[in-house]
Amino acid sequence: MRRTTAGSRTALLAPVLALLLGFCLLPSVALGVGAGDTKARTSLPVIERQVMCVTCKIPLEVAESPQANREREFIQGLIDEGQDEAQIKRSLVAQYGPTVLALPSAQGFDLTVYLVPLAVFLALLATLTVLLPRWRRRAREQAGSVLDAPRLDPADSARLEADLARFD
Secondary structure (H helix, E strand, O other), X not given: OOOOOHXXXXXXXXXXXXXXXXXXXXXXHHHOOOOOOXXXXXXXXXXXXXXXXXXXXXXXXXXXXXXXXXXXXXXXXXXXXXXXXXXXXXXXXXHHOHHHEOOOOOOXXXXXXXXXXXXXXXXXXXHHHHHHHHHHHHHHHHHHHHHOOOOOOHHHHHHHHHHHHHOO
């Protein structure tokens, strides 16, 4: 029997790894992935979720009107030209105005749509941070005062025990 050394193992391992890597890359080469296609193609459903019908004022993906169909045709034409998502949105804004976008821009006054909920959340969090320890401290003090309640006198205690025994 022949003994293998560490050097011969690595010499055998290198071609096996190269072959394995080649088999892993074969599907991506066959599909043309990474072959200079740097622009990701978009589709009509992706854009429909992000824009509104300008007459119905509802998302384009659920709108059923002649205007919604014209917007879909316009978008499909832009997709067929090879425009990406950002270019299509710019073209839609140029054609129909900024109300066509489902989300407001993140600049100017429209920025308040994003900042006000964040500010309200942070204010509530700060309020809870301040008030929660006070509430817990007050609850502990009240629990302590219940334990310090005056004891019943022997006559009342005997009457209470008799009433409780009657219900057993």
